[in-house]
Amino acid sequence: MDNVFSRERLLADKLQCKEFTGIDVIEFTNRLSEMAEIGVTAEGGISRFPYTEAEKNVKELFKMWLEAAGLKVREDSIGNIIARFEGQNPDLPVVMTGSHLDTVPNGGAFDGVLGCLSSFMAIESLIKQNKRPLRSIELVVFVDEEGSRFNHGLFGSRAMLGEVNENDLNKFADDQGISLVDAMNKQGYDPSDITSVYRDVSDIHAFIELHIEQGRILEYEKKDIGIVSGIVGLTRIVFTFYGNTDHAGNTPMNMRKDTVAAASEFIFGVEKLPSKFSDTAVATVGKINVFPNGTNVIAGKTELTVDVRDISENSLNDLVKDIKELGNKIANERSLKLDVKCGDVISPVLMSQEIQNVIRASAEKNHLSFRDMPSGAGHDAMNMGRYVPTGMIFVPSYEGKSHSPKEWTSLPDCINGVAILKDTLYDLANQKVLIFP
Numbered sequence: 293m294d295n296v297f298s299r300e301r302l303l304a305d306k307l308q309c310k311e312f313t314g315i316d317v318i319e320f321t322n323r324l325s326e327m328a329e330i331g332v333t334a335e336g337g338i339s340r341f342p343y344t345e346a347e348k349n350v351k352e353l354f355k356m357w358l359e360a361a362g363l364k365v366r367e368d369s370i371g372n373i374i375a376r377f378e379g380q381n382p383d384l385p386v387v388m389t390g391s392h393l394d395t396v397p398n399g400g401a402f403d404g405v406l407g408c409l410s411s412f413m414a415i416e417s418l419i420k421q422n423k424r425p426l427r428s429i430e431l432v433v434f435v436d437e438e439g440s441r442f443n444h445g446l447f448g449s450r451a452m453l454g455e456v457n458e459n460d461l462n463k464f465a466d467d468q469g470i471s472l473v474d475a476m477n478k479q480g481y482d483p484s485d486i487t488s489v490y491r492d493v494s495d496i497h498a499f500i501e502l503h504i505e506q507g508r509i510l511e512y513e514k515k516d517i518g519i520v521s522g523i524v525g526l527t528r529i530v531f532t533f534y535g536n537t538d539h540a541g542n543t544p545m546n547m548r549k550d551t552v553a554a555a556s557e558f559i560f561g562v563e564k565l566p567s568k569f570s571d572t573a574v575a576t577v578g579k580i581n582v583f584p585n586g587t588n589v590i591a592g593k594t595e596l597t598v599d600v601r602d603i604s605e606n607s608l609n610d611l612v613k614d615i616k617e618l619g620n621k622i623a624n625e626r627s628l629k630l631d632v633k634c635g636d637v638i639s640p641v642l643m644s645q646e647i648q649n650v651i652r653a654s655a656e657k658n659h660l661s662f663r664d665m666p667s668g669a670g671h672d673a674m675n676m677g678r679y680v681p682t683g684m685i686f687v688p689s690y691e692g693k694s695h696s697p698k699e700w701t702s703l704p705d706c707i708n709g710v711a712i713l714k715d716t717l718y719d720l721a722n723q724k725v726l727i728f729p
């Protein structure tokens with residue numbers, strides 16, 4: 293299998309790694325490789341779904357390392373792992389860092405794992421160097437980030453923030469009909485004690501997550517580090533054009549009500565709209581259903597979905613308005629009926645300016661190149677960012693690949709990430725005050 297994860301492939305770039313005091317490149321490689329062996333699929337990827345043996349095994353391995361490094365480790369009643377490096381003043385609100393160890397079906401070795409491992413290696417390095425900051429640092433492994441099994445992602449962070457109650461837990465079951473509650477009980481967790489998972493957000497000074505970019509901007513621009521400005525807001529709109537279903541041979545061009553032609557004009561127009569509003573706005577038509585979908589039939593109905601995202605809520609709303617107007621204009625000109633169904637707008641979540649500054653300073657200090665960028669994908673940091681000052685560090689993804697066995701971040705890029713996270717955590721944990729946001 294070409295281009296899937298291997299220890300050898302990672303080590304091939306070892307000599308390109310920058311040297312950072314206290315960060316052991318071989319140790320990092322061994323640990324990442326060991327985790328990548330858990331849940332391997334026949335296609336060369338990794339499947340680790342929440343509350344399964346594979347997920348349990350990777351968590352046990354990770355907890356063993358955390359304990360060996362001297363951290364106080366616990367799991368809450370739904371399976372979030374929390375490991376604590378006690379600061380000089382344990383009563384102060386903590387700096388939290390972490391990510392997830394579950395994967396999508398046949399996913400890669402870096403998504404989530406890199407954030408957890410980098411957090412651990414950053415903390416371990418501080419311990420080894422006797423750099424105990426003012427505030428405690430807590431490493432969190434959020435359970436069920438991807439939503440691969442119960443279609444309810446970002447679950448662990450949502451629960452920690454008090455957004456999940458016992459009733460909510462009973463709503464979910466997997467494809468096999470196993471309920472979320474049964475799956476948890478089987479792994480020895482206690483979902484009935486969900487309230488014990490809740491954290492008082494005033495006890496959290498800041499949250500920071502390192503993650504692979506899952507896009508190709510950093511690689512394309514040859515930047516080492518992405519400083520995430522925010523996680524984009526999004527909405528989905530379903531447009532259905534209704535015309536006439538007629539024979540492709542017997543209907544002259546001027547007598548048609550062709551919904552595929554209307555949809556094409558619309559899609560082409562949508563592509564041009566985002567740049568009118570911002571550099572970061574995107575709109576995508578990725579799904580079309582044509583009815584009746586026959587070679588010799590003019591389609592009387594075409595349904596398509598526009599996925600719209602941006603980091604600015606105002607430009608997102610303006611863009612949505614323009615897309616709807618375009619649909620109506622095309623339907624009118626072609627004498628078609630148009631039905632528009634708007635999904636909920638999920639608001640963007642901005643990252644803390646102050647934390648972005650700390651990450652930037654750390655990148656400069658370590659002579660790494662960087663750029664600001666929004667995250668187009670959701671992360672636990674999105675939930676955390678609605679309650680506490682939050683930051684995200686991105687490292688490059690080879691060819692932008694993610695959620696695939698081909699997901700790849702080179703060893704030098706991984707090590708750069710650990711170094712930046714380490715300095716950022718240390719600086720944040722030494723802060724006496726932090727101004728929100």
Ligand SMILES: [Zn+2]
Pocket residue numbers: 392403404437503671
């Ligand atoms: Zn992830």
